[in-house]
Amino acid sequence: MLTLSRVSRRYGETIALDGVDFVVPENTYMSLLGASGAGKTTLLRLIAGFEEPDQGEISINGERIDGQPTHLRDIGFVFQNFALFPHLTVAQNVAFGLRYRTNAPLTNETEIKDRTEEALELVGLTGFGHRAVSAISGGQRQRVALARTLICEPRIVLLDEPLGALDANLRSRMCDELKAIRERLGVSFLHVTGSETEALTMGDKVAVLANGRIMQTDAPDTLFSHPGNADAARHLNAxxxxxxxxxxxxxxxxxxxxxxxxxxxxxxxxxxxxxxxxxxxxxxxxxxxxxxxxxxxxxxxxxxxxxxxxxxxxxxxxxxxxxxxxxxxxxxxxxxxxxx
Missing domain, CATH: 2.40.50.140 (Nucleic acid-binding proteins)
Incomplete structure (x- = not known):
């Protein structure tokens, strides 16, 4: 379980996050819905360790992770632009974390190959390992980025607007595939988006972030039918x-x-x-x-x-x-x- 307690982050006079209390339960697909500038990406960066909060605590299963280096937090991060290495093949991109992680990097080539093939199979890319990432589609690059994250078996996966670069038809298919992959793995996903339709479709639970605070967290149908405040209702565009x-x-x-x-x-x-x-x-x-x-x-x-x-x-x-x-x-x- 990921827990944020009274987490705040400022940039000069700008308050990005203001005393955020937020919980992502075990084995849950959590959507985080917010408008541009609401603090969504800042929240992800604090969890991942790319930045540190000015105040508050971040923990996983009761263990504080704020203050720890990024590579020791055991958190996966799927970036909006995929952040793949263009000079590496699909398989080399996926295996990168296994080879170069700080803790117990793998050196056995057979094990690396087997783990890489398993990760590619999980995301529906069996047989694509030899291809250059420039030679595959946007949706396939999205899956490579996900496989590269999942191969290291993180405790939680953070997804920063992961469907934003995809066309409408591909976005719909990836919604189903992301949910199916998460269910097979049994780990929590925290999916950040500015789309109310995407948030309600994807999440077992949906949290609304506005003005640097969590306004409401509920099941999608409850949030849609019974917003608890005007800010939550406004973000649903309904x-x-x-x-x-x-x-x-x-x-x-x-x-x-x-x-x-x-x-x-x-x-x-x-x-x-x-x-x-x-x-x-x-x-x-x-x-x-x-x-x-x-x-x-x-x-x-x-x-x-x-x-x-x-x-x-x-x-x-x-x-x-x-x-x-x-x-x-x-x-x-x-x-x-x-x-x-």
């Missing part, structure tokens, strides 16, 4: 977040979040009396295959998005520039107090 004062005839206060797919639209002045209702102007629509996304602007400037599933459409015909009533069932809202 919730309209707005001030309750926009709603007519409502006793609500503070900030409200309502999912894109749980808002309905009626002609201006015709919103149901038993539902919280607000006025907004229709801006434009966006067709996304099985769904359509409609954009509205409230009087205070808040942007609203409403998803309509085209197999069961529920929105009326909308006219750009025209005002409408947006409404939702009371049980659909999440209410937050404090800062937005």
């Amino acid at each position: 919730w309209n977040i707005f001030d309750a004062s926009l709603c007519r005839t409502s006793a609500l206060d503070g900030m409200i979040a309502v999912r894109f797919d749980q808002m309905d639209v009626s002609a201006a002045g015709t919103g149901p009396a038993d539902r919280p209702t607000l006025a907004a102007k229709y801006l434009t629509g966006e067709f996304n295959g099985p769904t359509a996304l409609s954009f509205f602007r409230a009087d205070d400037g808040t942007l609203f998005q409403i998803v309509d599933h085209l197999s069961q459409p529920r929105l009326p015909d909308l006219v750009e520039g025209q005002r409408y009533d947006l409404h939702f069932p009371p049980q659909a809202l999440r209410q937050f107090h404090g800062a937005a």
Whole structure:
């Protein structure tokens, strides 16, 4: 189990991480979701030992690792750009850690060859060992980087936006393969991403990092359906977040979040009396295959998005520039107090 306790990191006046408490349980695929600049990569670098925290402790299974050299932490790191050696073959890249690690490097060529072939088989690259890394695809390079990490049997694997350089189809396939590989190995993966879809798809648990702090950690379905605060909801890109004062005839206060797919639209002045209702102007629509996304602007400037599933459409015909009533069932809202 990886544990961060009260971990902070500053760069001059900038606070990258602010007293982070975070746990990655044993045998878990943990997704860490955050926007650019949220501190995701800084957190990984502190765990790996590329940097040290200004405050706090980092431990694995109760053993403190902060302050230890990187090569003694027994942690695997898969970089976003793969960081492969271009002058080495696939097999030589994978075997590099075995040959040159500080503790007990291998010198038996037969054992190195066997371990390398096992690692390549694990990531689906049997028969690719002789190839140059420049002669294989981006997805294959991703697997080589993973095999190079896994061959040294780390206690935890850190993945820094590992799918960011791949196209959409390959990204989807690699999601399935990464999860399957992790399950076979039984080690924990900590997968950092800025994509809410990727985080929810990959993680057994998902943590949301914002403003240098962990805002919420939960199972993907719980996080998506029940964000605990406005920051968590905002990172899921599925919730309209707005001030309750926009709603007519409502006793609500503070900030409200309502999912894109749980808002309905009626002609201006015709919103149901038993539902919280607000006025907004229709801006434009966006067709996304099985769904359509409609954009509205409230009087205070808040942007609203409403998803309509085209197999069961529920929105009326909308006219750009025209005002409408947006409404939702009371049980659909999440209410937050404090800062937005």
